[in-house]
Amino acid sequence: MAGYTLGGALNRALRDALAADPDVVVYGEDVGRLGGVFRVTDGLGAEFGEDRCFDSPLAESGIAGTAVGMAMYGRRPVVEMQFDAFAYPAFQQVVSHVAKMRNRTRGRVELPLVIRIPYGGGIGAVEHHGDSSEAYYAHTPGLRVVTPATASDGYSLLREAVESPDPVVFLEPKRRYWARAELDLPVRTAPMDRAVVRRPGADLTVIAYGPTVDTALAAAEALAEEGREAEVVDLRSLSPLDDETVAASVRRTGRALVVHEAHEFGGFGAEIAARMTERCFHHLEAPVLRVCGLDVPYPPPHLEEFHLPSADRILDAVDRLQWESSWVPGASGPRPEASRTEVGA
Amino acid sequence: MTTSDAPPVAALPLPSLEPLRLIDDDGCRTAQPHRAGFDLPDTETLRMLLRAMVVGRRFDSQAAALAKQGRLAVYPSSRGQEACQVGGVLALAEQDWLFPTYRDSVALTARGVDPVEVLTLLRGDWHCGYDPKAYRCAPQCTPLATNASHAVGLTYAARRKGSDTAALVLMGDGATSEGDAHEAYNFAAVWNTPVVFLIQNNEWAISVPLHKQSAAPTLAHKAVGYGMRGYHVDGNDAAAVHAVVARALAEARSGGGPALIEARTYRTEPHTNSDDPTRYRDEAEADRWRRRDPLARLEALLRSDDAVDDAQLAEYASRAERLAESVRTRLAHEPHRSTDELFSHVYAEPTPALRRQRAGVREAAARAERGGASNGGR
Numbered sequence: 001m002a003g004y005t006l007g008g009a010l011n012r013a014l015r016d017a018l019a020a021d022p023d024v025v026v027y028g029e030d031v032g033r034l035g036g037v038f039r040v041t042d043g044l045g046a047e048f049g050e051d052r053c054f055d056s057p058l059a060e061s062g063i064a065g066t067a068v069g070m071a072m073y074g075r076r077p078v079v080e081m082q083f084d085a086f087a088y089p090a091f092q093q094v095v096s097h098v099a100k101m102r103n104r105t106r107g108r109v110e111l112p113l114v115i116r117i118p119y120g121g122g123i124g125a126v127e128h129h130g131d132s133s134e135a136y137y138a139h140t141p142g143l144r145v146v147t148p149a150t151a152s153d154g155y156s157l158l159r160e161a162v163e164s165p166d167p168v169v170f171l172e173p174k175r176r177y178w179a180r181a182e183l184d185l186p187v188r189t190a191p192m193d194r195a196v197v198r199r200p201g202a203d204l205t206v207i208a209y210g211p212t213v214d215t216a217l218a219a220a221e222a223l224a225e226e227g228r229e230a231e232v233v234d235l236r237s238l239s240p241l242d243d244e245t246v247a248a249s250v251r252r253t254g255r256a257l258v259v260h261e262a263h264e265f266g267g268f269g270a271e272i273a274a275r276m277t278e279r280c281f282h283h284l285e286a287p288v289l290r291v292c293g294l295d296v297p298y299p300p301p302h303l304e305e306f307h308l309p310s311a312d313r314i315l316d317a318v319d320r321l322q323w324e325s326s327w328v329p330g331a332s333g334p335r336p337e338a339s340r341t342e343v344g345a
Numbered sequence: 346m347t348t349s350d351a352p353p354v355a356a357l358p359l360p361s362l363e364p365l366r367l368i369d370d371d372g373c374r375t376a377q378p379h380r381a382g383f384d385l386p387d388t389e390t391l392r393m394l395l396r397a398m399v400v401g402r403r404f405d406s407q408a409a410a411l412a413k414q415g416r417l418a419v420y421p422s423s424r425g426q427e428a429c430q431v432g433g434v435l436a437l438a439e440q441d442w443l444f445p446t447y448r449d450s451v452a453l454t455a456r457g458v459d460p461v462e463v464l465t466l467l468r469g470d471w472h473c474g475y476d477p478k479a480y481r482c483a484p485q486c487t488p489l490a491t492n493a494s495h496a497v498g499l500t501y502a503a504r505r506k507g508s509d510t511a512a513l514v515l516m517g518d519g520a521t522s523e524g525d526a527h528e529a530y531n532f533a534a535v536w537n538t539p540v541v542f543l544i545q546n547n548e549w550a551i552s553v554p555l556h557k558q559s560a561a562p563t564l565a566h567k568a569v570g571y572g573m574r575g576y577h578v579d580g581n582d583a584a585a586v587h588a589v590v591a592r593a594l595a596e597a598r599s600g601g602g603p604a605l606i607e608a609r610t611y612r613t614e615p616h617t618n619s620d621d622p623t624r625y626r627d628e629a630e631a632d633r634w635r636r637r638d639p640l641a642r643l644e645a646l647l648r649s650d651d652a653v654d655d656a657q658l659a660e661y662a663s664r665a666e667r668l669a670e671s672v673r674t675r676l677a678h679e680p681h682r683s684t685d686e687l688f689s690h691v692y693a694e695p696t697p698a699l700r701r702q703r704a705g706v707r708e709a710a711a712r713a714e715r716g717g718a719s720n721g722g723r
Contacts, residue, residue: 051505057528057531057532057535059528059532061494061496061524061525061528061532062494062525062528062529062532063497064494064497065491065493065494065495065497065525065528065529066494066495066497066532067498068494068495068498069494069495069496069498069500069501069502070498070501070502070504071498072477072483072495072498072499072500073498073499073502073503073506073510074502074506075502075505089524092488092491092525093491093494093525093675096488096491097491097495098494100472101484102691102692102693103472103690103691104472104473104484105472105473105476105477105484105690106471106473106476106686106689106690107689107690108476108477109477109478109484112692121694141691142691142692144692163707164693165693166692166693171590193696199486204488240692240696240698241698243698244697255457342465
């Protein structure tokens with residue numbers, strides 16, 4: 001068994017993808033000689049040459065737009081946006097062209113490209129370096145939005161993203177870049193559009209992805225000490241969403257909690273909550289709850305601990321996953337006196 | 346230690362403030378210095394340009410009429426800009442790519458795209474009616490300047506695969522204000538890709554005049570800041586546009602890098618059939634430009650050279666009429682609607698969620714087919 005960090009596994013995935021297909025090209029800001037600010041492209045330029053892994057001008061829309069053109073001519077570009085909040089200039093390209101080209105051309109032009117974006121907070125960085133922008137992308141038909149939580153998934157999902165005929169926004173949880181795991185590469189894990197159960201449990205379902213999967217597992221560990229068994233589902237793909245795996249778990253446990261770093265309002269958790277309410281209504285013992293980032297701009301480093309979901313906040317939310325305690329003061333009107341069996345009787 | 350391996354900087358000449366012209370408003374050959382070292386294309390090329398402009402104009406007026414009749418959802422006319430569209434496109438080689446916008450339908454017909462497929466977008470049948478790869482024409486682009494970087498990426502990839510494919514990007518004066526234009530110019534120059542950016546400066550971005558769009562001496566001057574060649578050309582002179590685009594493409598193809606061409610022209614019609622230009626511009630201005638008509642100028646030159654006669658012009662006109670009639674006939678029937686197609690091309694394979702939505706829409710379509718209201722049969 002060898003040890004890999006998530007960043008190292010992603011680096012190996014890019015190297016293997018470059019070796020496997022001469023049409024794969026890797027480029028972006030600082031990805032060449034420097035190897036990327038997080039070193040995910042380390043050594044690729046030296047190994048494969050300037051034509052396969054190279055630095056581009058510092059312009060995200062240009063990076064995304066040129067990737068569209070390259071893919072139109074049969075290349076498979078894997079471009080890096082240096083940080084989540086620096087990718088916004090490319091939003092027009094991503095939403096209007098990357099996502100729609102197959103559709104606009106009735107399938108005659110497909111864009112097999114990957115846009116890698118380090119996202120999320122927790123690394124003590126200053127403003128514009130900690131956004132969780134997944135909902136913007138997941139809301140867009142035509143894009144696949146994928147986010148690994150483990151080194152082995154990092155490798156496998158990135159290889160699959162590069163091979164996919166569809167464009168993939170590949171969101172890398174930056175605070176997990178250095179998390180080390182024992183594994184052998186190459187490895188292929190579950191297919192890209194599948195959620196997986198990371199930890200089985202009968203009492204409640206905790207749905208997480210990317211940077212919050214480890215937080216959810218830590219919370220599940222603490223709950224186990226209290227005698228409560230939480231099932232942790234790692235979404236892996238936000239679009240398309242494997243809501244079947246999620247719903248199957250929620251039907252088993254009757255309680256669901258979504259955890260993400262992104263702001264709560266209009267966040268991806270709202271989609272999960274709506275779907276679980278639609279698909280599992282008669283199995284639910286409590287409302288689907290969310291543990292999310294605050295509805296404030298990403299905080300300065302000295303305050304980010306209050307924004308980021310923690311195991312403690314998950315435990316607090318689990319306490320509210322009861323019919324009796326799910327009433328939120330000020331939000332639900334007068335407290336219902338009726339017990340559950342009398343509602344609607 | 347070297348920190349940079351920058352190539353030596355070569356000085357670039359500034360474009361001329363006066364647009365380059367080979368044919369004047371009256372159809373006479375211009376003298377140097379108006380020609381800036383360019384020669385008039387050969388007679389056969391000039392005849393080809395005239396024929397394509399005659400056909401293009403008839404196509405344009407037919408499309409405008411169809412829009413008036415409600416047979417098209419919208420039509421942005423390019424009447425008056427034929428020299429840019431035809432002059433630019435006819436300079437392209439077989440393997441080259443064209444990156445057009447919504448106002449470049451005439452350019453697409455000149456490229457050989459089926460006119461009915463050109464109108465698919467504006468009729469509202471689908472977003473792009475032609476096969477981009479078959480014609481090497483990207484889909485008509487609506488968000489301004491966003492297709493420019495696609496051309497840069499495509500030609501970059503083509504060169505790496507050993508092809509000498511070049512690309513022509515069509516954009517308007519308004520598009521040059523967009524950040525995407527800047528990024529594409531810069532990428533093209535830094536990567537030395539064979540892209541020619543042809544700006545059809547038609548003086549108006551819907552209702553906003555050029556002087557509120559740019560403070561540059563000419564839009565062609567922008568080229569110099571990126572380190573590429575800039576040309577300033579009379580956009581109502583098909584010979585001049587063709588000569589300049591052909592030279593720029595040849596230079597780009599042989600490794601000389603991209604070029605930015607500003608073609609000075611005018612949109613004599615409204616922005617689209619739903620625009621009212623009387624609210625923002627003086628009709629006298631449009632009339633002045635109509636007298637500089639690109640078709641009349643080239644025809645006058647060819648007639649004075651005895652290079653074209655009435656019989657040939659009649660043949661051009663009847664070719665144009667046949668095309669217009671074919672467009673009318675082929676667009677007379679109701680469009681075929683496939684609700685399934687909404688879901689066919691979102692991903693390579695429809696997702697389970699899309700399959701569920703597809704079933705729901707099929708049902709709604711079947712109810713509509715049976716003549717029920719939207720809640721029919723309930």
